[in-house]
Structures are given as structure tokens and as C-alpha cells.
Amino acid sequence: MKALLLKHAEMNAVRELALPAAATSAASEPRLTAVPPPTAPTPWQRISPVLLKVMEVVGPPLLGILLFIGVWALVSASGDRLPGPVKTWDAAVKVFSDPFYQKGPNDQGIGWNILMSLQRVGIGFGMAALVGIPLGFLIGRVKFLNAMFSPIISLLRPVSPLAWLPIGLLVFKAANPAAIWVIFISSIWPMIINTAVGVSRVPQDYLNVAKVLNLSPWKVTTKILLPATLPYILTGVRLSIGVAWLVIVAAEMLTGGVGIGFWVWDEWNNLNVEHILIAIFVVGIVGLLLEQALILIAKRVTHDHPV
Amino acid sequence: MEKFLSIENAGMTFHTKRGKFEALRNVDLAIAQGEFVSLIGHSGCGKSTLLNMVAGLINATDGAILCNNREVRGAGPDRAVVFQNHSLLPWLTCFENVYLAVERVFGVSDSQGKQAESKAQMKARTSAALALVGLTAAEAKYPNEISGGMKQRVGIARALAMEPKVLLMDEPFGALDALTRARLQDELMVILQKTGSTVVMVTHDVDEAVLLSDRIAMMTNGPSATIGQIVSVNLERPRDRLALAADPRYIECRRQVLEFLYQKQLRPAA
Numbered sequence: 241m242k243a244l245l246l247k248h249a250e251m252n253a254v255r256e257l258a259l260p261a262a263a264t265s266a267a268s269e270p271r272l273t274a275v276p277p278p279t280a281p282t283p284w285q286r287i288s289p290v291l292l293k294v295m296e297v298v299g300p301p302l303l304g305i306l307l308f309i310g311v312w313a314l315v316s317a318s319g320d321r322l323p324g325p326v327k328t329w330d331a332a333v334k335v336f337s338d339p340f341y342q343k344g345p346n347d348q349g350i351g352w353n354i355l356m357s358l359q360r361v362g363i364g365f366g367m368a369a370l371v372g373i374p375l376g377f378l379i380g381r382v383k384f385l386n387a388m389f390s391p392i393i394s395l396l397r398p399v400s401p402l403a404w405l406p407i408g409l410l411v412f413k414a415a416n417p418a419a420i421w422v423i424f425i426s427s428i429w430p431m432i433i434n435t436a437v438g439v440s441r442v443p444q445d446y447l448n449v450a451k452v453l454n455l456s457p458w459k460v461t462t463k464i465l466l467p468a469t470l471p472y473i474l475t476g477v478r479l480s481i482g483v484a485w486l487v488i489v490a491a492e493m494l495t496g497g498v499g500i501g502f503w504v505w506d507e508w509n510n511l512n513v514e515h516i517l518i519a520i521f522v523v524g525i526v527g528l529l530l531e532q533a534l535i536l537i538a539k540r541v542t543h544d545h546p547v
Numbered sequence: 548m549e550k551f552l553s554i555e556n557a558g559m560t561f562h563t564k565r566g567k568f569e570a571l572r573n574v575d576l577a578i579a580q581g582e583f584v585s586l587i588g589h590s591g592c593g594k595s596t597l598l599n600m601v602a603g604l605i606n607a608t609d610g611a612i613l614c615n616n617r618e619v620r621g622a623g624p625d626r627a628v629v630f631q632n633h634s635l636l637p638w639l640t641c642f643e644n645v646y647l648a649v650e651r652v653f654g655v656s657d658s659q660g661k662q663a664e665s666k667a668q669m670k671a672r673t674s675a676a677l678a679l680v681g682l683t684a685a686e687a688k689y690p691n692e693i694s695g696g697m698k699q700r701v702g703i704a705r706a707l708a709m710e711p712k713v714l715l716m717d718e719p720f721g722a723l724d725a726l727t728r729a730r731l732q733d734e735l736m737v738i739l740q741k742t743g744s745t746v747v748m749v750t751h752d753v754d755e756a757v758l759l760s761d762r763i764a765m766m767t768n769g770p771s772a773t774i775g776q777i778v779s780v781n782l783e784r785p786r787d788r789l790a791l792a793a794d795p796r797y798i799e800c801r802r803q804v805l806e807f808l809y810q811k812q813l814r815p816a817a
Contacts, residue, residue: 445634448604451622453651453709463647467638 323514331514332521348498350518354526357488357499360416364423365484372428372480373473376435381465386436393432401426401487405494415495422491423484430479438472439465474538481534485527500526551580551615551745552601552713558609559596570596572771574610576764578713583739583746585756587804588766589812594749595717597766601747602628602715615712624652627711631718633702635690642686645705646673652709676708677701679738696727703735707742716748720755729788732758740785753808757800758788765807775812778803 309325316324339351379386404425408418442465450460492501500519507515559571570593578584586594599605601612603622612619635644649672653664677686680700685693699719706714720728732755750756756763760780767775780800791797
């Protein structure tokens with residue numbers, strides 16, 4: 241703003257200097273007076289293109305959020321069950337002012353709950369990646385394995401994640417590993433399938449290069465198959481982490497302990513609806529951040545090349 | 548004539564969903580060491596199929612292909628291929644693309660007592676190959692950062708760096724504009740003069756075939772295509788495209804190829 245004001249002052253100075261010159265030239269060449277002298281842009285004219293650009297980018301999302309909050313406020317005002325935005329905001333400020341308190345196993349700060357959930361997702365998803373990506377690679381590369389595994393994958397993939405929970409509880413006899421198991425089994429499919437599709441779609445041209453050079457299987461894998469498949473693998477990873485984060489809330493509601501899902505269930509039992517709303521926002525924001533982080537990684541490691 | 552590469556009674560039958568399709572039948576061609584032979588014919592006549600058979604990317608269903616008195620089974624670095632669409636790996640720099648090939652050929656010891664070269668030696672080979680095609684400045688660039696003509700030159704450098712027994716080129720300049728194509732043809736002639744490579748090139752460009760080749764094998768239309776006629780281009784090297792344009796021998800070769808393509812093998816509905 242300071243710079244703009246300065247520029248405005250400079251402009252005025254320039255105009256003042258230019259005016260006498262214009263007057264003298266008009267006197268000597270009267271025909272030119274018919275043309276209006278070029279006016280310097282007013283400060284508003286100078287700012288408005290920038291402002292318009294900013295509004296174009298920020299305006300629509302801002303309007304959407306305002307509309308959302310407006311509808312929320314209206315709905316909450318029409319009944320007394322749902323807390324409004326202001327009440328929720330006040331509660332959120334209180335919750336986040338001390339995110340890492342510990343008052344016994346069932347009463348811990350929101351920070352601990354988020355971290356615990358992230359840890360479960362990390363372990364379950366990490367194991368799914370360790371198993372799913374190599375498995376997808378083999379399935380995409382070996383026709384026999386593809387034919388062998390595709391019926392099993394088609395059968396198990398549509399199963400609701402929570403249907404796996406009893407199996408986990410039965411096998412592991414504890415809530416925490418069961419929740420991790422649910423994350424594992426529900427987030428493995430997108431990685432297997434995307435990796436397999438990616439490997440099977442490696443352009444024939446690249447494989448011909450491998451054949452002509454007579455590359456060793458190791459070189460074919462590291463120099464051709466992996467780089468060519470990387471974009472597909474990362475898409476699978478992104479879908480998987482989305483699924484994992486979706487599932488963790490539901491799984492924790494059932495298993496208990498510390499975690500954002502359990503927190504929601506606990507606050508429901510306390511009838512603290514503000515906290516449930518806060519949890520919904522927290523889950524949404526963390527999910528968004530996870531997705532954006534992976535998109536960022538994907539952009540970093542993949543070469544933008546036309547395939 | 549000493550046969551170096553010979554295609555003997557080779558045939559190729561594809562099994563498609565609509566039954567058998569015989570693309571090539573009874574193809575015979577013997578090529579001497581250091582010779583440049585072009586395969587020319589209308590599109591779909593199977594000239595690329597024949598080249599892929601020589602490369603070993605597909606195996607002949609009939610007859611045999613011999614290279615240096617050994618039957619061709621599968622692809623190998625002794626028969627380097629310059630692909631029509633360059634086929635550079637986009638995640639490797641130009642240098643790395645060439646180095647991958649050099650490393651495969653010179654980085655291993657073999658049973659005949661050839662010693663594996665050091666990394667420095669192989670890097671020198673790679674740089675030399677890129678210098679040969681005039682791309683020293685683009686070594687560190689990725690394929691999507693250079694022009695189509697430059698990509699094709701990297702493809703040629705990759706093939707030449709392997710010091711192959713036979714250089715196979717599948718319409719190497721087909722995707723380039725006329726000016727770039729002419730420049731690369733001239734460069735290729737200079738390079739081959741130095742290396743003395745044996746070359747088989749697929750083309751659909753009559754001028755390109757006459758300019759570059761020692762012999763032009765002209766293929767009949769498919770299905771069951773074969774080599775219909777062979778024209779010998781008895782023009783001394785080095786050849787100069789401007790001087791040749793008015794040379795009666797050049798014009799005669801050109802006429803023979805055109806006559807074959809447009810009178811004897813004219814497609815009814817091309």
C-alpha cells in the first residue's frame with residue numbers, strides 16, 4: 241500500500257510538470273487541442289485490475305464458505321439442537337488452547353487424539369503400501385499372477401471396511417491392531433490395482449528399447465518399469481490414504497481408546513455437539529492436508545512427460 | 548559378395564481374431580558388411596515388420612534370419628534399432644539415455660575375453676557418441692526439453708554408441724520436417740562414412756532411399772508381401788544432394804523406384 245501511495249504522489253508530480261508543456265504546445269499548434277490530452281490513470285484505476293484478479297481467485301471460494309456458514313447459522317437458529325458457528329468457534333478456541341493435556345486414558349487433548357489416529361493410519365497404510373505396491377507390480381507384469389489374483393481382488397475389494405473389524409479382533413485379540421488391520425485391508429486395493437494397471441500400460445516403445453538393449457531384469461525394473469509406473473503408483477497411494485483416513489474414524493468409534501474417531505463417540509455420549517462439529521472439521525482438514533501433501537510429492541518425483 | 552546379414556525365405560504369419568494373416572512370404576535378401584540397404588514400399592506392406600524381424604523384436608514364423616552366420620533369435624545389442632518415434636526414456640537425460648546402452652554393451656565382461664570397461668571409459672564413449680551427432684551441449688537435458696530433430700539424433704547416438712554389427716532404422720526421419728530431415732540425412736552420411744556400419748533402413752521417401760542407399764529393396768503390396776525388385780544405386784560417396792539432383796544416374800534410380808511404386812504396385816484404393 242505504501243508503494244502504491246508513493247507511486248500516486250509521483251504520478252501527480254509528473255502531471256504537474258507535464259501540464260505547462262502541454263499548454264504551450266497547444267498554443268503554438270491550435271489544431272492539436274481537439275485531441276484530449278492523455279489522462280494519467282487514477283489510483284483506483286491502477287489498483288482495480290490487481291484487485292479484480294485477486295477477487296477472481298479468492299472470491300468464489302470465500303463466497304461458498306460464507307454461504308455454508310450462513311446456512312449452518314440459519315439451520316441452528318431454527319432449532320435448539322445444533323450449535324451455531326459462533327458457539328462452535330468459541331468451543332474450538334477452548335479445545336485448541338490446550339491440545340495436549342492428559343487426564344487419564346479416556347480424557348486427552350485433541351492433539352493426542354489426532355496424532356494417535358495419524359499413527360494408526362500411518363502404520364496400516366504403510367504396511368498396505370509395502371505389500372500392495374510390489375504385489376501390484378507382479379500382477380501387472382506376470383499374466384499368470386494376474387489371472388490368479390484378479391478374482392480374489394474383485395471379490396474382496398467391494399467389502400465394507402468395517403466388515404473386516406471382527407476378523408481383526410478375532411485374530412489380534414486387541415482393539416488397536418484390529419483398527420490398524422482394517423486400515424491395512426481397506427487401503428491396499430487402490431495401490432494393488434493402480435500399480436498393476438500402470439505396469440501393464442508401460443508403452444511398448446520403452447519395452448522394445450529394453451529388448452534391443454537386452455537389459456537385465458533389474459535394469460528393466462529400475463530404469464523402465466518403475467519410472468514409467470510411478471505416476472500410477474502415486475495415484476494409488478493418494479486414493480489409499482484417502483480411504484485410510486475415511487475408515488479410521490469409523491474404526492475408532494468401534495474400538496475405542498485414544499483417537500479422533502473415539503473422541504467423536506465420546507463427545508456424543510457427553511452430548512457435546514460442538515465438539516462433534518469440531519471433530520468433523522478437523523477430520524476434513526487433516527484429510528485435505530494429507531491429500532495435498534501427496535499431490536506435492538507426486539509433482540516433485542514425476543517428470544512431466546507425454547506418454 | 549560376402550553375406551553378413553541374410554534373410555532366407557523368411558515369412559511372417561500373424562494369428563489374429565479374424566484368422567491367419569500372412570504379412571510376409573518368401574523374403575530373401577543378403578546384405579554385405581558395410582552396405583546400406585533401404586526397404587521401401589507402400590504403407591502396410593510389412594516393411595516395418597521385416598525390420599522388427601531382423602531386430603528380433605518379433606520372430607519369423609517361416610525361414611530364417613542370419614546375422615554373422617548365427618540365427619537371429621530375440622533382440623540384442625548387436626542389432627541396434629533407431630525407432631521412428633525416437634523412444635527415448637523421458638525420465639533420463641540425453642546422456643543417461645545413451646549411457647544406459649553403453650553400460651549394457653561395454654560394462655560387462657563376456658566369454659570371449661572382452662573386459663568390462665571402467666565408468667570413465669564408458670562416460671567417454673557416451674560423450675563421444677553425443678558429440679558425433681552434435682549434441683554435446685544438450686547432454687544434461689531431458690528429452691522433453693529438446694526438439695524432435697535433436698531427440699532423433701540422440702536416438703541415433705544411442706544406437707551408434709553400442710557399436711552394433713547392424714544398424715536398423717525404422718523411418719528414422721519420418722516424423723521430422725523436410726529441412727531438419729535433409730540436415731540429418733547429410734549428418735548420417737558423414738557419420739556412416741566414419742563408422743562404416745551396415746545399415747538397414749525402412750523408409751517411404753524415394754529421395755531419401757536413393758540418396759542414402761547402396762541398394763533399395765522394393766516391396767510388393769501385402770498381404771503376403773515380398774521383395775519385388777532391387778535397385779542398385781551406383782553413385783560414389785560422399786554424395787552431395789545438390790550435385791545429385793541433376794545427375795542422370797540419380798534420376799534413373801529415382802525413376803525406377805517411382806515406376807515400381809506407382810505403376811507396378813499401385814494400390815487400387817490407397
